[in-house]
Amino acid sequence: MKRLSVAIDGPAGAGKSTVARQVAENLGLTYVDTGAMYRAVTWKALQKQADLHNEEEITRIAREADIRLTPGQNGMDVWVDGKKVTEDIRTPEVTSNVSAVAGMPGVRQALVEKQRQMAVAGGVVMDGRDIGTHVLPDAEVKVFLTASIEERAQRRFKEMKRKGYSVDLDQLREEIRRRDEMDSNREHSPLRAASDAVHVDTTNRSLEEVIQTILNLCRTKV
Ligand code: C5P
Numbered sequence: 001m002k003r004l005s006v007a008i009d010g011p012a013g014a015g016k017s018t019v020a021r022q023v024a025e026n027l028g029l030t031y032v033d034t035g036a037m038y039r040a041v042t043w044k045a046l047q048k049q050a051d052l053h054n055e056e057e058i059t060r061i062a063r064e065a066d067i068r069l070t071p072g073q074n075g076m077d078v079w080v081d082g083k084k085v086t087e088d089i090r091t092p093e094v095t096s097n098v099s100a101v102a103g104m105p106g107v108r109q110a111l112v113e114k115q116r117q118m119a120v121a122g123g124v125v126m127d128g129r130d131i132g133t134h135v136l137p138d139a140e141v142k143v144f145l146t147a148s149i150e151e152r153a154q155r156r157f158k159e160m161k162r163k164g165y166s167v168d169l170d171q172l173r174e175e176i177r178r179r180d181e182m183d184s185n186r187e188h189s190p191l192r193a194a195s196d197a198v199h200v201d202t203t204n205r206s207l208e209e210v211i212q213t214i215l216n217l218c219r220t221k222v
Contacts (some may be wrong), residue, residue, distance in 0.1 A: 004124030007131035010145035011180045013152030015202050016127040021075050022142035024125035025215050032118050034128035036078045037111050039089035039100040040067045059106030099182040129183050133195030140221040147202045
């Protein structure tokens with residue numbers, strides 16, 4: 001099979017990572033979760049008690065961080081400077097700070113370089129906010145995954161509860177809305193569908209159905 005590049009973008013909680021991981025597995029491609037990379041930088045900045053408003057300092061952290069994504073037991077493991085941070089990057093503290101960090105042009109530049117290196121040989125399914133528009137504008141398949149805010153909040157609620165967090169649905173809905181707003185309105189590479197992306201609304205659709213839709217799109221490109 002040709003070394004396809006597949007870009008999957010969309011707002012928080014639309015199911016991008018679950019879908020992207022399974023599409024990658026099915027096609028024998030490498031899955032790259034770019035949100036995990038922004039989270040890794042945010043986690044490291046919080047660990048270092050860095051000033052989260054100081055772009056120079058946070059950009060340095062982003063440049064120096066050795067971020068690795070490896071296949072793990074439940075999908076993918078995330079490593080920062082040799083430490084496994086798979087769970088640590090999903091805490092509410094990281095989640096509530098990540099969009100501010102991701103809005104910094106220096107941070108984006110550092111991570112986009114790393115992302116393009118990962119995709120240089122093709123054969124990737126990459127998910128994020130700016131993959132089809134900016135990171136991989138020549139990707140053969142571009143998908144913009146959405147779902148109603150209610151459904152996205154419900155999915156996050158179940159996921160967080162499963163992980164043992166005590167969460168409030170209204171608070172989660174508000175957190176998702178705020179993150180979407182920040183991600184959509186930032187100056188650099190905001191959350192946008194590429195003009196050539198196929199829109200897939202996952203509200204009331206099963207995971208299997210969504211995966212098949214994307215696999216069918218991929219099959220037309222090989
Ligand atoms: O995908 P996930 O929700 O884990 O992403 C966390 C955050 O990382 C997003 O809310 C966004 O601020 C940022 N992000 C980004 N560009 C990407 C991927 C994620 O700005 N390509």
